[in-house]
Amino acid sequence: MAGLLTAVLIGLRYEVGGDWIPYMVIFDRIAYKDFWGTLAEDDPGYALINWVVIQAGLKIWAVNLICAAIFCWGTIRFAKRQPNPWLAIVVAVPYLIIVIAMGYTRQAVAIGIIFAGLASLDRQTLGRFVVYILFAASFHKSAIIVLPLVALAAARQRFATAGLLMLAGVLLYYLFVDAAIDRMMTNYVEHEMASEGAGVRVSMNLLPAAIYLLYQKRFQQTFQMSDMQVKVWRNLALGSVALLGMLFATTASTAIDRLALYFIPLQLFVWSRLPYIFTEKGRANGQLVIVIIAYSALIQFVWLNYATHAEYWLPYQTFPFGNPY
Template identity: 45%
Template sequence: MFPYWLLFAVFALGAVSYSLKGRDQNRPSPLLLAAAVLIVLAIGLRLRVGADWQNYVVIFDYVGGMSFGEAMALQDPAYMALNTLAHYLNVDIWLVNLICAMIFTWGLVVFAQQQPNPWLTIAVGVPYLIIVVAMGYTRQATAIGLVMAALMRFEQGRYVRFLFLFILAAAFHKSAVLIMPLIVGASIRHRFVIYSIGAVLAGLLFFLFLETFLASMFANYFDAERSSQGAGIRIAMNILPAILYLVAQDRFAVSEQEKRIWRNFAYASLACFVGLLVMSSSTVVDRFALYLIPLQLFVLGRLPYAYPARSMRNGQLVAFVLVYSASVQVIWLIFAQHAEYWLPYRNYLL
C-alpha cells in the first residue's frame, strides 16, 4: 500500500503548504508539474495492477498485426490506434498505458489549476479517481481526463478546442458523449451557435461512436442484468458534494455559466442515485457516474474557500477534506471487494 499512500501524502502536504502560502495560478508551479510526473509514472508504468488488466492485455494482443486503419475501425479508435502504435514500435502495453496516463494527468492538472488550491483538488482525486479509475479503467479514465480539460475550455469560451477534446474523449471511450449535454446545456453565451453545433456534433458522434456503444451496452448490461460491485458506494460519493453544492452554490465563487454546469452535474448525481434504485443494471448508471467524479474535486477542493474563517483560508476545512479523502482510501484499500487486484502495487521501473 505504501506507493498509494506516498502519492496521497505528496498532494496532501502540497495542499497544506499551498493553503498557508498561496501562489500564482496563471501557470502550474514546478513542484506541481513534478508531482504530476509522479502520477503519470504511477499510472502509466503500473504492472498487473487493476481488475481489468488482463482484459487490456487481451485487447493489446488482439490488435497485434493490424494496420492503423483496421484498428481504428474497431470500437474506441483512439485507444486501438495506440495499441497498434505500440506493436509497430515493438514495445509492450506499458507504452499504451503511459500515453493514456499522460493525457489523463494533463486533463486533471488543467482542471485543478483553475481551482483555488490545485494540490487539494488533486488530493481529493487520489483515492478514487487516480488509484481506482485511472489505474483500473484505462480508456474511460483517459476520456474523463479529456472531459475535464474540455470543461475548462468551454468555460473560457474556447469552443473549438472544447469540441475537439470531446471528440477525442469519445474516440477513447464512446460513453463520454453522454456527459456532453450537461455542459452544453449550461451555456449562457452564444446559445444558438453552441446548441446548433452541439446538436450536429451529437448526431455525428452518435452515428460514429455511440450507436454501437448503446447496442452493446443494452446487450451486455441490460439483457444480462449486470451489476457493478460497489456501484452504490461510488454513486454515494457523488451525492455528498452534490448536496453540498446545491444547498450553498452561491458560496462557490465561479461564473454564472460554471454555476450552471456544476448544478447540472449535481442534479445528474442525484438522478444516478434514483437510477440505481429503479434500473435492472447498476453498471450502466455506475459508468455514467464516473464522469461526474469531477464534481467531487470541484466541491471538496473549494470547500475551505466557500466557508472561509474570518476572510482567511480555512485550514481546519483543508484538514477535514484531507482526512475525508484519506478515509476513502483506507476503506477502499482494506474493504473493497476487488482491492486485491491493486495489491501489491507493481511498476515496470521496480
C-alpha cells in the same frame, strides 16, 4: 513534477487493476491489424496508441504510460484552475487515480480529456469543448454523456452555439456511440450485471452535488463564476442526483456505475473550493481542509482494506521489476 511521478506510477504498473487481462487481449488483437483495421476498433483513439506502440516494438507498459500521461495532463490542468490545486489532487487520489487510472485505462483517459475541456470553459471556449469530447469519446464512447450537459448550460446565452453543440452531439452519437450503447444495453442492462459498491461510488458524487445545489450562490459569488459555468456544474450535480434515482430503478448497476465516472470532476471542483465559501477572510477554512483530507484518507483506507476487488490492485508492482509484458 508531481504529475510526472504520478504518470510513471500509473503507466509502469504491472498486473495492477481489475481489467489487466482484457487490456492485454486488446493489445494482442491489435498486433494482427493494419492501420485501417485499427481505426475500425470500438475505441479508435486507444486502439491507435496500441498500434503505434506495437509498430515501435514496445509492450503494454508503453501504452499505459502514454495513457497515464494524457490522464495526468488533463487532471492537473483542471486542478490548477482550482483555488487549492493540491487539495483537488488529494481528493482525486483514493478513487480516481488509484482505482480508475490504474484499472480502467480507456475511461481514465476520457476523464482526463474531459477535465482539460472543463478547464477550457473558464475562457468561455465552448466550441473547443466539443473537440475535447470528440477526443475523449475516441477512447471510451460513453464520455459523450457530458456533452449535452454543457450544451444545455449554454442554451440561454448563445442559442447558435448551443444548437451547434446539440447537433454535434447527435452526429457524434450516431457516428461513434450508437453501436456501443447497444452493446452496453446488452451487456449491462439486459443481462442485469450488478456492480458491487456502485451505491457507494454514486453517493461519492451525490454528496458534493448536494452541497453545490444548496450553496450554488455562494460558489458563484465567492469565485465570480459566469452564469454558464454555474449552469455547467449545476447540470453535473443534477445528473449525479439522477444517477442515484436510476440506481434504484434498475438492477443493472454496472451501467450506472460506469456512467457515474464522468461526474467525478464535480468531486474535485466542490471539495477543493468548499473551504473558501465558508470563511469571511477570503482564506481557506483550515478545519474544512483537514476534514476533506481526512475524508479522502478514509475512502482510501476503506477501499484498500474492504473493497471486494481490491486484491487486483494489491500489491502494487512496477516495470521493470515485474514482467515487462
